[in-house]
Amino acid sequence: MREEIKGTFPLDVYPVKSGAAPVEGDMIAINASKEALPAADAAGITVAGVAICVKNDSVEVRDGVFAFANSVANALDRDDRGKLCYVEDKDTVCSVPGTNAVVAGVVVDVYNEDVYVDNSPAAIAAASGKNPIAAKVDALGAVTYVAPVGGEDADTEGRASLAQLATDNAANRTAINAILTALKNAKQMASA
Secondary structure (H helix, E strand, O other): OOOEEOOOOOEEEEEEOOOOOOOOOOEEEEOOOOOEEEOOOOOOOEEEEEEEEEEOOEEEEEOOEEEEEEOOOOOOOHHHOOOEEEEEEOOEEEOOOOOOOOEEEEEEEEEOOEEEEEOOHHHHHHHOOOOHHHHHHHHHHOOOOOOOOOOOOOOHHHHHHHHHHHHHHHHHHHHHHHHHHHHHHOOOOOOO
């Protein structure tokens, strides 16, 4: 299993893309259809985290700080802490964006042969110069309901809760944007 720094890690469950074969410990990316596949420098994907459990054509994915192999060709070092790193393959991160510039996360540290990477949406947004609060709101806006791994059927209560979450999220996004605008106008917050 991949080494990780313990803390708070949101857990999501995604269906596996047809033909993909993720295994536990792989860096996982999500395509536009919200299907999981092993991360690569491929168009139209976004890193979601690391596979914690793969079962019944779905994968449990956790984000947080994980250790990945350092690229040989485009190695990272301790001077890269706080900077974005990029996907070379499902196990390896690098300092230089590939053809598709798939962001793996933010370099937390480089130790021995490993690069510790925070792949949470808020960390990536902050390192990219975006507002981390807005990034988290955007991430919540893309939530879809998938039956839990090992569950026979999706429960109707969970689907109803998700529908309410989507409705509440739209209202919360509007309220958060209004608060951010008010803070900027009052010069209590710098513009991103």
